[in-house]
Amino acid sequence: MSATALDKPANPALRRWLDFCLLIAGLVVVWYLLHLWAGDVALTSPYETVTKLIHLLGQDWFWPHVGETLVALGYSLIIAALGGLGLGTLLGIHRLSGQIAEPILVALYALPKITLYPLILLIFGLGLPAKVAFGAIHGIIPVTIFALNAVRNIKPVYLKTARVMRLTPLQAMRIVWVPAALPEIVSGQRIGFALTLLGVLLGEMFASQRGLGFLIMNAIGLNDVPTIMALALLLAIFAVTVSSILLAIDRRLHSRS
Incomplete structure (x- = not known):
């Protein structure tokens, strides 16, 4: 691969999507860690929250x-x-x-x-x-x-x-x-x-x-x-x-x- 190809910047749209996915993943990890620290009494896990939301949307x-x-x-x-x-x-x-x-x-x-x-x-x-x-x-x-x-x-x-x-x-x-x-x-x-x-x-x-x-x-x-x-x-x-x-x-x- 040539040096020109290596120096070519990544697709800006793809880079934004990757940054967005990394941000969402980081937020989910932080959310889950807070759930482990606080417990179900204060904060439900991401999976439980999404499951409850899907249940509400079906009512x-x-x-x-x-x-x-x-x-x-x-x-x-x-x-x-x-x-x-x-x-x-x-x-x-x-x-x-x-x-x-x-x-x-x-x-x-x-x-x-x-x-x-x-x-x-x-x-x-x-x-x-x-x-x-x-x-x-x-x-x-x-x-x-x-x-x-x-x-x-x-x-x-x-x-x-x-x-x-x-x-x-x-x-x-x-x-x-x-x-x-x-x-x-x-x-x-x-x-x-x-x-x-x-x-x-x-x-x-x-x-x-x-x-x-x-x-x-x-x-x-x-x-x-x-x-x-x-x-x-x-x-x-x-x-x-x-x-x-x-x-x-x-x-x-x-x-x-």
Whole structure:
């Protein structure tokens, strides 16, 4: 084999898959060692957890809870994504408003949202509206902050080019503003997804009788460790899958910018 062939780098896609498999294998090993140390009372083994999850997925009563969580998450994501994008864009365009609003948004972002839960319950009551509101509150602020900074940090040369070309506001938005700000906007949507999912699950834990969050809370009350671990694994797989897709889009957009 020639030196050129030896120096040739491995397929990047294959290398990423190998790294991913090694990471998963390492996590499983660490999980199993923690199981041996803590015992079944605190942590089920990977095999027992997967077996319990497969059992839950085969139960007819389980899927309505999954559907309830997905519906609440979908509504929350729409509100957080569109509301945060619209508000952040407006604040980014009007720089004075953005400079005033940004520290307020950061302070609200740092505020533990659970402190707002009694107010949400008083306004929306128990059920789907409260879960949607709680999820949207978690996700809308980071989306707004990322959109604000994305619009505010657009290179001035792009804006000058739009004025020289005498583009209408709608044309400038479509041709200049959106492509230039899109990478940071997608980054905000990725963070917003994770926090919205967290908010929906917290809402289901405290103000619902349906959904995966409710099942987790019920299992905690019964000290049902296998169910807790199985549901945590299901949520982790879902969150990692969606976040990985958004991260791949994010990286591609940043590489083109």
